Amino acid sequence: MTVWLGTVLWPKLQRRRHNTWHRLGRWTFALIGLLIALAVYGTAFWFLRLCYQVEVVGPLLVRRLLDVVLLALLSILLLSNIVTSLSSFFLASDLDLLVSAPVPPRTLFGARFAEQIVQSSWMVLAFGLPVLLAFAKVAGTPLTYPILFVAIPPLLIVPGGLAAIITMLLVRSFPAARVRDLALTMAFIAFLILYVMLRLLQPERFINPDGFASMVTFLASFSAPSEAWVPSHWATEVIASTFRDDAGTGQPCLMLAALWTGAGSAFVISSFTFRRVFAEAYSRSQQGRKVARISRLWARLVGARPAADGAIRAPRRIGADADWLRVLGALAPRGPAREFLIKDLKLLVRDASQWSQLVLLVALMFVYLYNFRHFRQIGEAGLVDQLTVFLIGLGLSAFVTTAVSVRFAFPLISMEGRMLWLLYSAPMPRGHILRSKLLSTLPPLLLVAVVMAAASAHILGVSATLTWLSVGVALLTAVSVASIAVGIGALVPDYRAESAAKVAASFGGLVCMSVAMAVALMLVAWAAYPAWVLYHERGYRLGVLVGCGCGALLTAALAVWLPLHLGTRALTRRDLV
């Protein structure tokens, strides 16, 4: 009566096989994925070759960059695993079925762990692997390629194990405050870990050699094992040992052993933790879904007395947040748009899986802006000129805006799910649903875009006119990508999805991300010539300038009109089943 790991994983694989959209889109998916991977590889190759050619310190610089990239991958994987493990071990809708079945704990853990690793790592790998291959091409030898495939898997397992342990211990420790408190705690822990890891690395050190007392110190800092306890550093040592210019002073075998024993330990310890605490944690995770401890703390803060019978009840003041949100609703015009905005805001505030990601997003934006100042040093170090850095900054801001819109605007129609009957039966054209969704998305997205663009420009210390240019591009980008996200979201909705995060991470989400990113990069490209003129303060060709402006406006107009038109048509033609 053995239950195999494959048995528990099987429905997930079958679900993918039966997913029509997935089946139809397999080749499109592969093609788009290949194009994105090529673009990432090309950009990384160009940049790394530039760095490698810097005299004397080039190879060391590339090695240090590898350390940065692997640490960033590890951080993102840890964040992603923490978010996924909560869903995988405690929120997934099939857990009742699996937990009530006589599945041995090690099998259940193995299946959930594998699922968590795949879900949280595939996208990171899809973008990370081309970068690592570029490292191998620029600095490596033929041996580097197979070594990559030996050194990277442990980097996926270690954060997975850590995240599973953290999640299980936290859920076990928060008996009545399940989702809200937990999500908040995890978001902040993840943010802290990410921040500390980034700061530990001090990326600014290797960008500006002038900041060092001497070249000797500079080189010493490159080779110092400053973070010997971080697995990404072990992976760097292993991979870099196959580089052409490696001095051969490292201990790659020891590091490889450390990597795999680290991964093994993470798996064994998390499996042990699972066997010890999961039953209790899962039991506790079902308690207090509606009445969270945070509400009791709030009740104490506002002086509400506990109920005489000792029963836990949500304090009455909690209801007041509805009024707050109605005030925010004034951001949208009166009518359906305003009601959608208020409703979506309420759902966002009350759904911990949603707002915890918002907290994470703000944290990541902060980290991004904090570290963006080092881009200025890249320019000052002469690796690339300031104008290129400015355009890269514009592109990165657009990327963040696009990611936010795909995460929050793309799932909006899908999340209406089975409530669509209500919207469809309401006395309004179906096109209004999309327009209302767009209007309710725009204010926060515009805010994110403008803050990111203005802050990046300020950090780079560019002129006021260039700052205005970047704000203009950000505004156009925000409107365009929001329309694309809402429109494509209506074209390929997933009404049965368990969460908005899953919709955003679906194939449709990836297509949306690719289209939105392409449009955002086109807008940045239209801004390149005006930026060049403003930066160099030279004479300009009026015709080219006007052409760039018209091109940008046309691109944005098309990006707004076409997806909304197609989305509206899809909504109008689709029967509600």
Next chain:
Amino acid sequence: METCEPVLRLTDLRKNFGTFPALQGINLQVNAGQVFGFLGPNGAGKTTTLRIVTGLLQPTSGRLEICGVDASRQPLEAKRRIGFIGDRPFLYEKLTGAEFLRFLGGLWGMSRPDIDREQRRWLERFDLETWAGEPVEAYSHGMRQRLLLCGALLHSPQLLIMDEPMVGLDPRGAARLKDVVRELATEHGVTVLLSTHTLDVVEQVCDALAIIDCGKVIACGTLDEVRNSHQAQGERLEQLFLQLTTGAPRDQPALTPDS
């Protein structure tokens, strides 16, 4: 088929949610071959009890035995003897009915020939054989309920636990389910623990019943025994239920999703 061997025995079962005592010492015995009705008002602790029996919740204290197996010491052995249909059961929408059953058989450690044989048997019994190759998302509510029943019976459980199985079924579906429940008990020897608000169903199919309120069993036995012990001879179960549960505080906070 009814014998006096206890298939399910709960001894002083308690469950606290924070400071709120959801179960305050449940004592219950369900004998082999019985169809046992488990009644109570909303928030009384029915679902909490059933979720503890199925291993989804852990009790704060007390003892739980399933077919003589101590569920706290041998949870897997205990689970092997149970079939469970929850009040809001999960189905993989993208799997076909046959694939879903094959998956369940795998979870219960059944061999492939056994799965095939039992799957055919139950799909035919519940008129689902022509739909077996269709994805679950195309099924109606009644078909889903029947598929769940197939899944719960696939591994020949000794104890079948059904939480609100009548919800959403049309009169024909409900009547069919009642027939099936009786047939399972009388012809297949399956003990059925049935939680429901439909008191007519309890009157028609249950051999014994327990009424739970505020986390305590307030009445237990055959319907006649319960009537006699409360001087309510000849009364309908509905009147008796209302009489026994009137005056108790209602609408406790929803500490679990399904309580």
